[in-house]
Amino acid sequence: MSHPSDSRAGTDVGDDRSREAEPPSSYHAxxxxxxxVASDTGRGLFALQPIDEGTLLVAWGGVVVDENTLSHLPGSRKRLSIQIEDELYLVVSREGPADYVNHSCEPNAGLSGQINLVAMRSIRRGEEITYDYAMGDGSSYDEFDCGCGARSCRKRITGRDWEIAELQRRYRGYFSPYLERRIRAKRLGLPSSPEIRLT
Ligand SMILES: [Zn+2]
Structure with a gap:
């Protein structure tokens, strides 16, 4: 039996208290x-102060898993993950505020690389931070009906939304690198040619 209250001696990093002291696996500004918030997801991330365009808002961390491993995780963990390559996903290991960024079809933030979220425009105090999951998702692991309320709401968010020409124009420079690669290949009429080969 473990007795956390008297286990101060030693250097056991697996100690319960040291785990409790660990920060969330992701950074938020x-x-x-x-x-x-009054939505399915229950929570959202909000600006306490006005934020300038280009500001780093979030850097997600966690555990990188392949598609097969992801498919065996419960839905609650799948929802707290982001696709970072054709067949790789970053799954949160220790939940925190950075994991509550909701989708919007008219977002104020976009991706910079695979794991960073930046302000696409200036953000007012009290505004909810949102990004369009089309910027990061390239498979069907997290498809859902959208009720974001935006005039341009697509109603259904899928893993193929990155293919929509209008979104490619609107979010140019804010897609995850592996989606930028796919978009570039399509534009050039080439088959998808990953720079990183997984097998
Ligand atoms: Zn929407």
Whole structure:
């Protein structure tokens, strides 16, 4: 039996208390805070102060898993993950505010690389931070009906939304690198030619 209250001696990093002291696996800017929202997801990330365009908002961390491993995870963990390559996903290991960024069809943030989220425009105090999951998702692991309320709402969010020409124009430079690669290949009429070969 473990007795966390008297196990101060030693260097056991697996100790319960040291796990409790671990920070969330992702970073969020200090000007952001998680709040309860009236949506399916329950929570959202909000700006406490005005934020300039280009500001780094979130850097997600966690565990990288392949498609097969992801498919065996419960839905609650799949929802707290992001696709980072054709067949790789980053799954949160220790949940925190950065994991509550909701989708919007008219977002104020976009991806910079695979794991960073930046402000696409200036953001007002009190605004919810959102990005369009079309910028990161290239498979069907997290498809859902959207009720974001935006005038341009697509109603259904799928893993093929990155193929929509209008979104490619609107989010140019804000897609995950593996989707930028796919978009470029399509534009050139080439088969998808990954720079990173997984097998
Ligand atoms: Zn929507």
């Amino acid at each position: 200090p000007v952001l805070e998680a709040r309860v």
